[in-house]
Amino acid sequence: MSTEERAGRNFIEEAIEEDLKAGRFDHVHTRFPPEPNGCLHIGHAKAISIDFGNAQKYGGKCNLRFDDTNPTKEETSYVDAIKQDIKWLGFDWEDREFYASNYFERLYQWAVQLIKAGKAYVCDLDADLVREYRGTLTEPGRESPNRWRAAEESLDLFERMRAGEFPDGSHTLRARIDMASPNLNLRDPVMYRIMRARHHRTGDAWCIYPTYDYAHGQSDSLEKITHSLCSLEFEDHRPLYEWYIRELGIFPSRQIEFARLNLTYTVMSKRRLLEMVEQGVVRGWDDPRMPTLSGMRRRGFTPEAIREFLKRVGVAKADTVIDYELLEHCVREDLNKRAPRVMAVLRPLKVVIENYAEGQTEEFDAVNNPEDPSAGTRKVPFSRELYIERDDFMEVPAPKYYRLSVGREVRLRAAYFLKCTGLVKDSRGEVVELRCTYDPATRGGDALDGRKVKATIHWVSAAHAVDAEVRLYDHLFSKTNPDDAPPGLDWKANLNPKSLATLAGCKLEPSLAGAKAGERFQFERLGYFCADTEEGIRGQGLGVGENRKLAFNRTVSLRDEWARIQKQAK
RNA sequence: UGGGGCGUCGUUCAACUGGCAGGACCCAGGACUUUGGAUCCUGUUAUGAAGGUUCGAUUCCUUCCGCCCCAGCCA
Numbered sequence: 001m002s003t004e005e006r007a008g009r010n011f012i013e014e015a016i017e018e019d020l021k022a023g024r025f026d027h028v029h030t031r032f033p034p035e036p037n038g039c040l041h042i043g044h045a046k047a048i049s050i051d052f053g054n055a056q057k058y059g060g061k062c063n064l065r066f067d068d069t070n071p072t073k074e075e076t077s078y079v080d081a082i083k084q085d086i087k088w089l090g091f092d093w094e095d096r097e098f099y100a101s102n103y104f105e106r107l108y109q110w111a112v113q114l115i116k117a118g119k120a121y122v123c124d125l126d127a128d129l130v131r132e133y134r135g136t137l138t139e140p141g142r143e144s145p146n147r148w149r150a151a152e153e154s155l156d157l158f159e160r161m162r163a164g165e166f167p168d169g170s171h172t173l174r175a176r177i178d179m180a181s182p183n184l185n186l187r188d189p190v191m192y193r194i195m196r197a198r199h200h201r202t203g204d205a206w207c208i209y210p211t212y213d214y215a216h217g218q219s220d221s222l223e224k225i226t227h228s229l230c231s232l233e234f235e236d237h238r239p240l241y242e243w244y245i246r247e248l249g250i251f252p253s254r255q256i257e258f259a260r261l262n263l264t265y266t267v268m269s270k271r272r273l274l275e276m277v278e279q280g281v282v283r284g285w286d287d288p289r290m291p292t293l294s295g296m297r298r299r300g301f302t303p304e305a306i307r308e309f310l311k312r313v314g315v316a317k318a319d320t321v322i323d324y325e326l327l328e329h330c331v332r333e334d335l336n337k338r339a340p341r342v343m344a345v346l347r348p349l350k351v352v353i354e355n356y357a358e359g360q361t362e363e364f365d366a367v368n369n370p371e372d373p374s375a376g377t378r379k380v381p382f383s384r385e386l387y388i389e390r391d392d393f394m395e396v397p398a399p400k401y402y403r404l405s406v407g408r409e410v411r412l413r414a415a416y417f418l419k420c421t422g423l424v425k426d427s428r429g430e431v432v433e434l435r436c437t438y439d440p441a442t443r444g445g446d447a448l449d450g451r452k453v454k455a456t457i458h459w460v461s462a463a464h465a466v467d468a469e470v471r472l473y474d475h476l477f478s479k480t481n482p483d484d485a486p487p488g489l490d491w492k493a494n495l496n497p498k499s500l501a502t503l504a505g506c507k508l509e510p511s512l513a514g515a516k517a518g519e520r521f522q523f524e525r526l527g528y529f530c531a532d533t534e535e536g537i538r539g540q541g542l543g544v545g546e547n548r549k550l551a552f553n554r555t556v557s558l559r560d561e562w563a564r565i566q567k568q569a570k
Numbered sequence: 571u572g573g574g575g576c577g578u579c580g581u582u583c584a585a586c587u588g589g590c591a592g593g594a595c596c597c598a599g600g601a602c603u604u605u606g607g608a609u610c611c612u613g614u615u616a617u618g619a620a621g622g623u624u625c626g627a628u629u630c631c632u633u634c635c636g637c638c639c640c641a642g643c644c645a
Contacts, residue, residue: 008585069644077643129642131641182572183640259576264581314584317575319638320581402606444604445604455606526609565606
């Protein structure tokens with residue numbers, strides 16, 4: 001292996017290669033182990049790409065395993081959503097869809113084995129007492145009164161726990177390890193708790209459920225996972241997983257921990273995302289402002305852009321907060337290459353071309369994508385009355401503003417030069433219409449006399465335009481770090497009240513009338529937009545039939561030099 | 571205070587394991603442009619601190635400082 005190949009390798013890849021070289025494993029088998037208690041977010045996408053990515057890279061396999069050990073929080077609907085998201089991201093677990101709940105009987109038998117070996121016991125302490133006996137960070141814990149109870153007695157009690165003889169919370173099965181361990185996870189951790197809850201897969205078959213800590217390592221072991229990749233907070237749990245594996249004498253996976261992904265201007269914990277969903281701060285898990293994969297999908301992000309983003313983010317052990325701008329950069333880069341250009345006027349201002357005959361129409365060929373000649377051209381209708389963007393006209397032009405103003409000439413994209421000759425105001429003094437003239441000699445956008453214009457603006461023929469609703473999204477939080485809240489307030493105080501702006505009555509070029517849900521476009525000079533999948537017509541795309549309602553979500557704006565200049569001027 | 575981790579440009583990842591600290595994003599200039607887009611060029615800024623070993627330290631040693639995680643019958 002050349003030095004070039006070695007360089008740039010992350011620490012997980014180095015570890016895997018060491019293992020392969022040293023013969024600790026002769027292949028690579030990983031797993032992605034979500035709990036079906038919420039939807040996947042971009043942080044999970046990092047884990048997915050590490051788990052599936054390393055399997056791919058080393059010619060191995062990656063399992064999908066639902067860690068469903070807590071029936072009070074888990075639902076089948078989340079299982080389905082998670083599967084959909086992983087597929088969408090572009091990864092495939094083939095037929096290896098597993099559940100920790102598949103192993104309940106096996107885990108139970110192992111627990112029995114540990115009890116018989118004197119390594120586990122039934123404890124009668126309730127939750128409060130268990131906590132009290134555990135000690136603190138600096139003081140050792142105390143032994144449970146039942147710690148040395150005979151194995152036969154524990155066995156009997158454990159069987160009766162399973163049989164449903166005891167009320168919820170009255171007993172637990174605990175591993176007998178070390179109440180004085182500086183690692184609290186080793187102070188006789190709970191293996192089983194009594195919980196009368198219907199499980200999404202096993203129904204009412206069980207009234208005792210294994211804890212995650214008891215189930216996880218053995219699940220990996222059962223699946224012969226070689227490399228169990230997880231996030232940093234489980235580092236302290238590794239000695240516990242290894243204890244179970246050792247005591248049971250079963251296949252030892254190697255756990256390697258990496259830092260989770262954080263993004264500026266957002267929160268990334270399922271608990272908080274759930275809270276926003278439940279409190280109606282957002283419209284659901286797939287609200288386009290959410291960092292969930294379903295939200296990002298609806299927003300218009302591509303799986304390719306997300307994978308590229310993750311690649312650039314890298315893998316390390318230091319806590320990280322990635323600039324949201326990097327994500328934006330990656331979508332723009334991807335969509336620039338693939339999204340067809342169209343013209344859409346979000347805040348319409350009417351233009352009447354005085355020297356263009358009433359009732360006359362013509363069509364122009366507009367380039368679909370200057371980055372991709374094979375994308376071809378389309379027809380765009382033109383007529384005497386147009387809509388242009390309000391922002392593309394200034395009654396009193398600011399310095400360095402070189403769009404339209406009375407007396408100025410600009411180019412209408414793919415059409416003609418247009419000169420503003422006057423304006424019409426309403427009773428409140430607001431400009432409601434521009435009077436203009438066009439130059440017939442500039443058809444297609446070039447002046448034969450060689451004269452130049454400083455700006456090219458987009459437009460839509462009023463008579464041919466289709467109406468749509470367009471949603472403009474901004475950061476969900478107004479601070480880069482939502483936790484940076486005033487004294488006494490929490491992260492919710494930093495919710496951005498302007499994270500959603502809904503614009504009705506937007507005017508789109510007619511080619512957009514048949515846009516299908518999920519289709520992405522560049523609205524020229526504005527940004528990338530995605531036809532919404534929720535509103536409009538279920539399944540068959542938008543803009544047809546009785547339910548006609550076109551709606552687009554802004555994925556990301558184009559980089560905006562003018563906005564920068566304005567900002568600097570302030 | 572116990573244990574486990576982590577400290578390299580503003581952000582993130584590198585530096586072939588002792589040899590000129592590099593890339594990407596961001597930012598600032600400029601070129602080009604029928605998108606103030608894209609593209610291209612240029613530029614600013616970093617090894618947490620102090621000692622030590624060495625011809626030479628981001629890398630090895632010592633001490634210190636800072637940040638994150640752990641006291642669920644959550645995962």
